[in-house]
Amino acid sequence: MILIADGGSTKADWILLDSNGKQLLKTRTKGLNPAVFSEELLQSSIEENNDLQTIRSSVKKVYFYGAGCGTERPTLLLKSIFENFFINAAVEVKEDTYAAAYAVTAAPGLVCILGTGSNSCFFDGANVIGGIPSLGYVLMDEASGNYFGKKLLRDYFYKKMPVKIAKAFEAQFDLDADTIKRNLYKEANPNTYLAHFAEFIFKNERNAYFNKVLHKGIKDFFKNRVLPFDEAKEVPVHFVGSIAYFASDIIKDVARYHMVTLGKIVRRPIDGLIKHHQKQLQKV
Numbered sequence: 710m711i712l713i714a715d716g717g718s719t720k721a722d723w724i725l726l727d728s729n730g731k732q733l734l735k736t737r738t739k740g741l742n743p744a745v746f747s748e749e750l751l752q753s754s755i756e757e758n759n760d761l762q763t764i765r766s767s768v769k770k771v772y773f774y775g776a777g778c779g780t781e782r783p784t785l786l787l788k789s790i791f792e793n794f795f796i797n798a799a800v801e802v803k804e805d806t807y808a809a810a811y812a813v814t815a816a817p818g819l820v821c822i823l824g825t826g827s828n829s830c831f832f833d834g835a836n837v838i839g840g841i842p843s844l845g846y847v848l849m850d851e852a853s854g855n856y857f858g859k860k861l862l863r864d865y866f867y868k869k870m871p872v873k874i875a876k877a878f879e880a881q882f883d884l885d886a887d888t889i890k891r892n893l894y895k896e897a898n899p900n901t902y903l904a905h906f907a908e909f910i911f912k913n914e915r916n917a918y919f920n921k922v923l924h925k926g927i928k929d930f931f932k933n934r935v936l937p938f939d940e941a942k943e944v945p946v947h948f949v950g951s952i953a954y955f956a957s958d959i960i961k962d963v964a965r966y967h968m969v970t971l972g973k974i975v976r977r978p979i980d981g982l983i984k985h986h987q988k989q990l991q992k993v
Contacts, residue, residue, distance in 0.1 A: 712768045712795070713986055715808045715979045716741040716775035718825040718901045719854075721754075722979045725764060730987035736760035740825075743787040744777030744845060745900060751787065755794050771800045772986065774808030776826055779843060806830040806837050809949040812981025813973045817944050819935060824950035825904040827853035829934040831944075840938055846900035852930035854904030854952055860922055861906050862889065871918050881909060911955040923959045931963050945972030 714723045718740040725734035739754040771791050778784045784802050791800045810820045810832035821829040827850045831838045846855040864870040892902045910919045946969050954976035964971040
């Protein structure tokens, strides 16, 4: 049996397939970003899942695709945790851009992720070729959930948010300054905490203020994460992630402005990832 997982900072989806590609199990854990979370937190997120505990000795291969797995040290940390937990399995850990690419195309294209964080890469049809390394939610992550969460908080406290919208924002979230600072600077998962504020944009009726915020974020993403690729005008540009899905109209506008060919926009890559591995099993 093989276990496939697509993991971000907020959650990780796990799928168990038998040798014929039949789906046997689907489960979910908390986020497993090794660039953000401690080793203890990563271990506990795996160990507290009863489904994974049940199959830990029967899995023969683990394919994990995750945020924060673009550099060697966090990747090796996560690989070690999985090898210790899935005691009879060979483990392969790759960056989440691979999952995104496998989910949307088998042909060359640019593949972009807009979820809790953001990233982009060129996929040549077989391999992911990165562009600018991602430095995470503090310095980069344009158009991500945490990017928009930061924008909303800044606008609220600088009184740049329209009054009516600010009242609704107050009603939905705890905006006590000490609470916010504690979550950002003393608690785990500050990027996920910031991203939860972005839900405000997508759970309310779209308005001029929200459109302005989204346009700015998507434009920044294209400027820094799409247009620098030489292939940007030559191949389709695909998007994966919840932010991409809910802001698809804005993405289409910005892509049209830059004369970029837009490919697929997929909310969750796990379904496409399953199909990719089922095809790989058929080749064995």
